[in-house]
Amino acid sequence: MNSVGKYFSDIFYGIKSLWKGLMVTGYYFVHPGTIVTQQYPENRKELKMFDRFKGEVILKHDENNFHSCNGCGICQLNCPNGSIEIISDSVPNEDGKSERIIDKHIYHLSMCTFCGLCIKSCPNDSLAWGQEFEHAVFNRDVLTKILNKPGSRIKKVPKEPKAPKPVTETVPTSNPAN
């Protein structure tokens, strides 16, 4: 008798425990307002990423196509995997001295690990995160980008007393370590 009783109580216990779970799923089934799924490709227009979202590294340009990169190469030195290549050029400036400018700021998005060290280490604060995230392409070469836009130039800032430098972990080329 005892074992028969246990047999049935086990069955009831099992059904009860399954029912508890079904109550949860049933609740969500009849409450479509609780749906959190996004219809991704359809909602492209409304989809807005967070401001700090790490989509890709970009070189900041203002509306007149000026950027602030002087081609110092610190970002290249700090990148752990060689995703950045700096090709700099020198041109004579007004005083007749030769001055270093950026020729090509090459960025391999396919190798970038989004560690953020280049952005943190740039002394001129020229780099930033872009929010573009749809990077799927058929050819990997497309992911190698030249960040300085064609025709862009460095913005000349009038010489001011230097603001205190932000804390950076850079490997300055001209400043021997420590």
Added chain:
Amino acid sequence: MQEVELSDILTAREDGDYIVNIGPQHPSTHGVMRFVVSLKGEMLEYVIPHCGYIHRGIEKMCERMTYPQIIHLTDRMDYLSAHMNNEAVSLLVEKATGVEVPERVKYIRTILSELQRIASHQLWWAAFGMDMGGLTCFFYGLRDREHILDIFEESFGSRLLHSYVCPGGLMGDIHPNFQKRTKEFIKYFRKKLPEYDQLLTGNVIFEQRTKGMGIMSKADAISFGATGPVGRGSNFACDIRKKFPYSAYDKVDFKEILYTEGDSWARYKVRVDEMWESMKIIEQLIDNIPEGDYSAKMKPVIKLPEGEYSQRVETAKGDLGVFVVSKGEKYPYRMHFRTPNFNNLFVISQLCAGNKIADLIAISGSLDLVIPDIDR
């Protein structure tokens, strides 16, 4: 249990013995892990794990990287505990260079670690339920994890591999919304966590597949070095947060969850209870984040003085140890990670012996293995 070599099993086969390969691509094994399983009928005799399928040589790569650069590699070991991994290396560098980080950084690091722990346990709960055949769990676990990932994404741009904690502090300040969103999440999750119990904890199928399955004694846990929820499920008090407090853990009040049974069920309960504890820790800190800098001043080139250094942190999986031998250069001479999953993996043969083959997945699921952390 005596040592078993693969060749021993292959030669000493009798009628009714099978050698079965599970993996490396089996979807239920959570990554590319291969188990060589020796079966007698349906009963498991030995399980020999073979690792190395996603070995990337992270320790060797570290020898050619500066300390700030190493951070982004540690993300890729245990990707579900990225913050704690970052923190381990950061704490080590700070300890070695004698830098004192601001209080604000300590608080934020602790909150982030606990959020990350909840997120990791949520994903484990989801996947564990799915291993047992409850697909619903997977959706519900990921639904709640999404809230944490949103908090992360808003504050520092990435959802999984953050590289946010760095030597000296943090890469940037937290987002102005961070506190508000975290408090909202705690409120939300306090309501949702009981659902986990309704869906899975009391479920009769789940109970019968976990209770009394894969029992590990405390002595085994200690001799195998199983830490984290796996060790604590066997009553092995191994919480680094309690034993060697770092960051702001000495300022908060929380319980170390211990269960005595040592079976899959105990490991499950440890993790569910830890989610409650983590929420308690966050609640104690979130309103009291002190004002201040988000980073201490570090030298432009970080060099560790000559010597040997080590640091331990408690990740979601257990005790992560970092060991560095420095020759006074900006690169480490040798870097070693003692990852929790590696030790937790090798108890599996002990746990499985005598159970049925279908329980292998259930038992390995209860260990919460992250394969990149094993192979690193």
